[in-house]
Amino acid sequence: MPLLAALLLSTGPIQEPGPSRGPDVRHSTLAQSVPARPIRRGAVSGETVRRIFSQVYPNWTPTCDAAGVAGHRIAFDLTLDGDGRIVAGPTLVRPQDGAGWRAAAETARQALLRSTPFDVPPGFSGGEYRPTFRTDRVCAHDEAPQPDEP
Structure with missing residues (x-):
């Protein structure tokens, strides 16, 4: 597996997130999360899915030197349509309370949205889909992140 792999994906069924509570900060995507569970992929190969979600990394710019940002895995549940647009989510999976994690998760969410379609x-x-993004990979400045091996 390459050291600077871009993302990990899970497979299996998904439960729909609850209703949205509005746009205020207390009810942002960070607050609307569901427990982790496997997710069902669309009818494409794992390699194709990795290529799709590796498009997020160039748009993700967390503050890598900030305290508490390193070493996090940030997963989202989302649904893509046939044109590559997000039509449901992104909804965080297993959110954490730490300020560093929350900041990294918010910048990952913004990168997902900027990457569409x-x-x-x-x-x-x-x-x-349930893409997982890793701060250690986006913050490694040696070379651009590459997708994980299957």
């Missing part, structure tokens, strides 16, 4: 292959039909 994703560049998807012809015939992509969309689906439900």
